[in-house]
Amino acid sequence: MDDNILEMRRITKTFPGVAALQDVTLAVRRGEIHAICGENGAGKSTLMKVLSGVYPSGSYEGEILFDGKPVDFRGIRDSESHGIVIIHQELALVPYLSIAENIFLGNERRGRGGLIDWNRTNADAAKLLASVGLHENPVTPVVQLGVGKQQLVEIAKALSKEVKLLILDEPTAALNDIDSAHLLDLMRRLRDQGITCIMISHKLNEITSIADSTTVLRDGRTVERLEMGSGEVTQERIIRGMVGRDLDSFYPDRVSVPGAEVLRIEDWTVRHPTQDRLVVDGATLDVRAGEVVGIAGLMGAGRTELAMSVFGRSYGRDISGRLYMHGREIKARSVAEAISNGIAYATEDRKRFGLNLIEDIRRNVSSAGLRKLARFGWVHDNEETRVAETSRRDMNIKAPSVMSVVGKLSGGNQQKVVLSKWLFTDPDVLILDEPTRGIDVGAKFEIYTIINRLVADGKAVVMISSELPELLGMCDRIYTLSGGRITGVLPVAEATQERLMELMAKDKEPVR
Amino acid sequence: MTSTKPSSAAKGAPAESAPAAALHVGTSDPRTLIMNNLRQSGIFVALVVIVALFAFLTDGLSLSPGNITNIVLQYSYILVLAIGMVIVIIGGHIDLSVGSVVALTGAVSAVVVIRQGQPWWVGVIAAVAVGLAVGAWHGFWVAYVGIPAFIVTLAGMLLFRGLTLRVLDNISLSPFPTEYNQIAAGFLNGLIGGDGYDAFTLLIGGIAVAGYVVSGFRTRVARIRYQQPVESFALFVARMALVGAVVMWFAWQLANARGLPIVLIILAALVLVYGLLTRRTVFGRQVYAIGGNLSAAMLSGVKVRTVNFWIFVNMGFLSAVAGIIFSSRSNGAQPAAGNMFELDAIAAAFIGGAAVTGGVGTVVGAMVGGLIMAVMSNGMQLMGVDQSMQSVVKGLVLLVAVAFDVYNKRRAGAAR
Numbered sequence: 001m002d003d004n005i006l007e008m009r010r011i012t013k014t015f016p017g018v019a020a021l022q023d024v025t026l027a028v029r030r031g032e033i034h035a036i037c038g039e040n041g042a043g044k045s046t047l048m049k050v051l052s053g054v055y056p057s058g059s060y061e062g063e064i065l066f067d068g069k070p071v072d073f074r075g076i077r078d079s080e081s082h083g084i085v086i087i088h089q090e091l092a093l094v095p096y097l098s099i100a101e102n103i104f105l106g107n108e109r110r111g112r113g114g115l116i117d118w119n120r121t122n123a124d125a126a127k128l129l130a131s132v133g134l135h136e137n138p139v140t141p142v143v144q145l146g147v148g149k150q151q152l153v154e155i156a157k158a159l160s161k162e163v164k165l166l167i168l169d170e171p172t173a174a175l176n177d178i179d180s181a182h183l184l185d186l187m188r189r190l191r192d193q194g195i196t197c198i199m200i201s202h203k204l205n206e207i208t209s210i211a212d213s214t215t216v217l218r219d220g221r222t223v224e225r226l227e228m229g230s231g232e233v234t235q236e237r238i239i240r241g242m243v244g245r246d247l248d249s250f251y252p253d254r255v256s257v258p259g260a261e262v263l264r265i266e267d268w269t270v271r272h273p274t275q276d277r278l279v280v281d282g283a284t285l286d287v288r289a290g291e292v293v294g295i296a297g298l299m300g301a302g303r304t305e306l307a308m309s310v311f312g313r314s315y316g317r318d319i320s321g322r323l324y325m326h327g328r329e330i331k332a333r334s335v336a337e338a339i340s341n342g343i344a345y346a347t348e349d350r351k352r353f354g355l356n357l358i359e360d361i362r363r364n365v366s367s368a369g370l371r372k373l374a375r376f377g378w379v380h381d382n383e384e385t386r387v388a389e390t391s392r393r394d395m396n397i398k399a400p401s402v403m404s405v406v407g408k409l410s411g412g413n414q415q416k417v418v419l420s421k422w423l424f425t426d427p428d429v430l431i432l433d434e435p436t437r438g439i440d441v442g443a444k445f446e447i448y449t450i451i452n453r454l455v456a457d458g459k460a461v462v463m464i465s466s467e468l469p470e471l472l473g474m475c476d477r478i479y480t481l482s483g484g485r486i487t488g489v490l491p492v493a494e495a496t497q498e499r500l501m502e503l504m505a506k507d508k509e510p511v512r
Numbered sequence: 513m514t515s516t517k518p519s520s521a522a523k524g525a526p527a528e529s530a531p532a533a534a535l536h537v538g539t540s541d542p543r544t545l546i547m548n549n550l551r552q553s554g555i556f557v558a559l560v561v562i563v564a565l566f567a568f569l570t571d572g573l574s575l576s577p578g579n580i581t582n583i584v585l586q587y588s589y590i591l592v593l594a595i596g597m598v599i600v601i602i603g604g605h606i607d608l609s610v611g612s613v614v615a616l617t618g619a620v621s622a623v624v625v626i627r628q629g630q631p632w633w634v635g636v637i638a639a640v641a642v643g644l645a646v647g648a649w650h651g652f653w654v655a656y657v658g659i660p661a662f663i664v665t666l667a668g669m670l671l672f673r674g675l676t677l678r679v680l681d682n683i684s685l686s687p688f689p690t691e692y693n694q695i696a697a698g699f700l701n702g703l704i705g706g707d708g709y710d711a712f713t714l715l716i717g718g719i720a721v722a723g724y725v726v727s728g729f730r731t732r733v734a735r736i737r738y739q740q741p742v743e744s745f746a747l748f749v750a751r752m753a754l755v756g757a758v759v760m761w762f763a764w765q766l767a768n769a770r771g772l773p774i775v776l777i778i779l780a781a782l783v784l785v786y787g788l789l790t791r792r793t794v795f796g797r798q799v800y801a802i803g804g805n806l807s808a809a810m811l812s813g814v815k816v817r818t819v820n821f822w823i824f825v826n827m828g829f830l831s832a833v834a835g836i837i838f839s840s841r842s843n844g845a846q847p848a849a850g851n852m853f854e855l856d857a858i859a860a861a862f863i864g865g866a867a868v869t870g871g872v873g874t875v876v877g878a879m880v881g882g883l884i885m886a887v888m889s890n891g892m893q894l895m896g897v898d899q900s901m902q903s904v905v906k907g908l909v910l911l912v913a914v915a916f917d918v919y920n921k922r923r924a925g926a927a928r
Contacts, residue, residue: 108852202886311811312813314810314811323613334815335811335814352808353807356804357804357805358867358872363800370797377793381791382734382735446903
């Protein structure tokens with residue numbers, strides 16, 4: 001019999017009209033790293049909310065055994081007092097408090113008279129920081145740290161609560177490769193210290209490299225539990241469990257027939273909006289009709305900054321350089337001008353920058369091209385609905401109607417709304433910034449298919465991605481960006497992950 | 513959440529001409545209809561309940577012809593302010609200065625007309641010009657300098673109150689000439705006679721109902737042509753009949769009192785124009801987009817600064833309209849005029865379903881919210897309720913209305 005620290009048995013959780021979890025079973029051995037995978041909507045987050053007490057005991061059926069004893073958590077404090085700590089995808093740190101204050105928030109180190117003992121707070125924080133390998137002063141405000149370091153602060157905070165079971169929800173989603181590697185290392189070290197970890201992740205390569213066992217969920221049910229130790233479980237094997245079938249290929253095939261040049265960017269230079277440094281330095285690149293061009297770069301290389309500054313100067317200052325559409329020089333001093341010149345930019349953060357989450361699909365689809373639906377400033381609202389209906393059909397947006405509020409759609413469907421919105425402006429070139437971030441495998445494939453359809457129709461696509469396999473699978477050519485400079489361009493036939501990494505890491509010293 | 517699907521009847525009969533189809537397609541499933549309009553119908557129901565409650569408590573006095581006319585005259589300027597305020601709130605801002613701007617525009621008008629002896633329309637133009645200038649001032653600071661509207665208009669509240677005192681030299685000015693006083697106190701009546709009632713008022717009511725029915729039917733036909741969900745024809749007729757009956761009853765009450773108040777015509781025109789402006793124009797859509805997600809609006813090509821600027825210019829304009837109506841009604845200008853008006857206007861918008869975070873709200877909702885406040889205040893005055901208790905009740909109603917909204921949203925969120 002295994003020594004299980006956690007057993008969740010026959011958990012069923014229903015919301016009005018839907019069963020989010022049905023008879024889900026989860027067993028986690030003491031001292032292992034256990035991965036949970038599943039497509040979006042498979043029930044991973046719901047299961048973790050049941051475990052951590054967000055959905056209190058009584059609101060679900062089934063039983064939870066922790067350390068062999070049945071537990072009934074009434075709330076997060078309850079589960080935390082047992083040593084179960086969950087770190088959410090969206091980090092929950094207070095930006096203007098210091099690292100130490102954040103670590104002990106709600107759990108303050110108090111001295112005589114109930115006042116906070118600052119010496120002990122900072123000294124204890126320093127110890128915790130050392131144990132997660134973060135070399136920062138505990139009094140530094142969290143807002144000054146990057147996402148990777150903030151993640152480490154969250155883990156230090158969990159350690160301060162004498163955590164036995166640490167749950168990480170998509171811990172590397174926002175991290176670059178180097179920070180991700182650090183984090184995975186840290187998880188291995190924590191495991192060796194006897195802390196059990198549950199990790200929810202979409203990144204299957206991380207799961208195969210780090211997890212000891214994996215539970216696969218699909219449509220609110222447990223599909224299988226895989227033992228990873230032998231190294232025989234491949235990514236393809238996990239995907240088969242998640243989607244219930246083999247994906248013949250991650251990336252749909254496309255015959256590449258590049259046509260005439262659509263967009264050329266020459267000698268593009270952008271200064272940081274507040275600091276005195278260049279974030280893009282003399283970048284020159286072009287994209288043709290019927291072509292997907294990739295931009296690879298580590299975090300901070302200036303990929304998004306390049307794209308946004310081209311898109312109507314939405315980022316940075318002192319922008320210089322030239323833009324050509326179809327060989328003719330254009331000015332795109334505002335987003336409206338960029339759109340009317342046939343440029344579209346789908347942001348990497350669709351919730352913050354891409355969508356009006358409280359509005360319906362219809363209003364979001366029309367939002368960038370509203371003038372096309374209007375005469376003398378009057379919007380033709382039935383025509384607007386028809387446009388949205390067409391998008392919903394063409395893009396296979398899964399929603400009851402175009403009046404459905406966008407905030408309630410899954411990530412993949414939201415991304416399809418973003419694409420619909422930009423396609424309605426009828427652009428010649430689409431700049432897609434991390435188009436598949438936070439989207440499940442099935443929806444990714446759909447997005448790839450849509451991209452291929454667009455280039456087959458003669459559009460030009462610029463694709464920015466942190467996932468090199470995605471760039472290698474989708475692009476015709478890949479530019480590498482490092483420290484704001486273009487360090488290379490490779491036809492996909494000559495590109496490998498290793499060569500791209502080499503170019504992405506080249507010339508890393510900060511420019512000027 | 514329940515959502516409407518395109519009605520199967522409409523889908524099944526694409527060949528049929530839309531006007532003919534308009535007679536017999538559509539859903540009458542009450543669940544679908546209620547769920548779709550929960551928030552909207554909620555405030556209408558609340559208004560009906562409150563009207564009924566005070567009719568009961570005052571033995572029908574609150575629904576008497578004289579009192580109905582009174583409510584229109586007494587609260588019209590708050591409703592005018594609420595139109596502008598709901599647009600400001602949808603855009604994600606707030607305007608604390610409108611009370612002071614009402615005072616200032618009224619004061620300028622009074623100085624021009626009473627002290628300088630200019631004709632009444634010069635006063636109107638002067639007041640509107642001052643309102644637009646104030647709006648442009650606010651718009652400049654909010655849109656182009658980037659100061660939060662709360663601060664800008666708080667400053668404006670002090671600033672324009674002070675200027676009002678300067679303009680009036682700390683004294684009241686009155687009375688206005690009759691023409692000016694007619695704006696808020698005048699009636700259109702007797703134009704086509706009537707026996708104990710004013711036939712003209714009934715005629716205008718009839719025209720309004722006819723216009724509502726025709727535009728309702730045209731909308732329905734267009735929606736069917738585009739295979740949009742519509743209510744069943746019986747329900748459509750019932751809705752038209754209900755609205756028609758309420759409007760005609762209202763007109764009948766007015767006709768039996770003093771006729772059609774001029775200020776009601778102004779208010780109706782503003783509601784119509786601004787209702788269309790917010791729902792059907794690019795500008796209106798952009799206001800919602802900015803309030804819903806500023807960054808996304810910016811990256812969709814919305815000229816955020818321009819839109820924000822005009823939101824405040826518009827608020828200044830409507831403050832001037834309210835200032836003219838108020839000074840006309842009180843037949844003079846006082847240094848303390850318009851005190852706390854901003855709070856009534858803000859409360860009307862929020863009771864009417866606007867969201868504190870922006871992006872949500874309707875002009876019609878704000879009107880209903882304003883009417884709820886108006887009927888309550890008026891009813892309590894009729895009952896002789898103490899001023900202090902009136903304030904307590906109004907405060908609680910605002911709180912409960914918004915709490916109901918928050919509760920609804922949370923429930924909708926949890927149902928997911």
